[in-house]
Amino acid sequence: MTMRFLITGGTGTTGRRTATALADQGLSVRVASRDPRPGTHQIRFDWADPATHGPALTGVGAVYLVPPVGDSDPGRLMVPFLERALEAGVRRFVLLSSSAITEGDLGVGEVHRALRRLAPEWAVLRPSWFMQNFVTPGHLHVESIRATDEIVTATGQGRVAFVDAADIAAVAVHALTDEQPHNTAHVITGPEALGYADIAEAVSKVTGREIRHHSIPVERFSERLAATGIPEEFAHMLAGMDDAIAHGSEDRVDPAVERITGRAARRFADFAAENAAEWTQAQ
Structure with missing residues (x-):
């Protein structure tokens, strides 16, 4: 094209x-x-x-x-x-x-x-939720991992099929360039649904530190987000998404990445191994 x-x-x-x-x-x-x-x-x-x-x-x-x-x-x-x-x-x-x-x-x-x-x-x-949320400087998760060895959410035991932004971009390129327009919506996920406790375990494995997941009430999480400078209305919306995860809204895996690009979506364990240094800075 x-x-x-x-x-x-x-x-x-x-x-x-x-x-x-x-x-x-x-x-x-x-x-x-x-x-x-x-x-x-x-x-x-x-x-x-x-x-x-x-x-x-x-x-x-x-x-x-x-x-x-x-x-x-x-x-x-x-x-x-x-x-x-x-x-x-x-x-x-x-x-x-x-x-x-x-x-x-x-x-x-x-x-x-x-x-x-x-x-x-x-x-x-x-x-789904980006794997990069755990390594982007300034993001709540990466900063709390570095500073307090914990990931704080309002997700409870809920699971998410975290996806690598590179896989999203690969789908985007196909959607922009394929000869036939897609004319549809694609749910894009990683290959496995994980709880934040699973994420903490994966980060622990590559850093050699004990990282914990701490789930707090949704109202407290909204306040925590707003305290970082996120507009209050937007913080409330993000906290509501965490609450939805706690009730199973993101507990699904979709094969869109492999179906559209021809290659499998990246696993979080591989992402964590490549980015271990991101969680050992500024402690």
């Missing part, structure tokens, strides 16, 4: 990997960023600044849509952008959503519904 690809969230966890994989195939990629680096293929883009949208869309045939971080109502920004992109001639859209969000749900679910209704070619990626 010969076209230019616009990657919103292009310096983020999945956007950066998606942009790199497309460029490695010799494809034309425009990376959207609020703070573009000079001398790169990055272009200034801000969901809240419509003046940046037109230049980003010039000559683009497909867009990877990453919702604005921390916004509990992304539709108010994303749906007008979608309409503008269609007017500019964009045909294919791939939206990053979440396995916890279904079509029509408040927030990204509303964008999902608009995309299916308006776009001629589309896909929605609904990944």
Whole structure:
């Protein structure tokens, strides 16, 4: 497929990997960023600044849509952008959503519904929780592992099929470039559902330290998130997702990664072994 690809969230966890994989195939990629680096293929883009949208869309045939971080109502920004992109001639859209969000749900679910209704070619990626949440500097989990040897959640005994962001990006590349549009939503998971106690055990094994999982009431977890600077409404939403996990919402495995890419999704044990050094810093 010969076209230019616009990657919103292009310096983020999945956007950066998606942009790199497309460029490695010799494809034309425009990376959207609020703070573009000079001398790169990055272009200034801000969901809240419509003046940046037109230049980003010039000559683009497909867009990877990453919702604005921390916004509990992304539709108010994303749906007008979608309409503008269609007017500019964009045909294919791939939206990053979440396995916890279904079509029509408040927030990204509303964008999902608009995309299916308006776009001629589309896909929605609904990944489970990222493995990278355990190694990204500043994230609550990595900081608590480093500082207190514990992972704090409100998930109880609930399980999650954690997925590597590289696997999400691999699916995104196919959704953007396959000759036939997917025109569907993909639930994207890792190969096994694990409790946070299992994650703590895997981290313990590669660090040689005893890492524990500490589950707290959902209200306390919401307060804990808000104390890190996360907007209160968004913190409440994230805590609610933990509570849903406690009640089994993410206890599932989907073979989408292997079905779409032809290779198996990465196991958390392998991810932990490769990233052991991330949990032994700044103690």
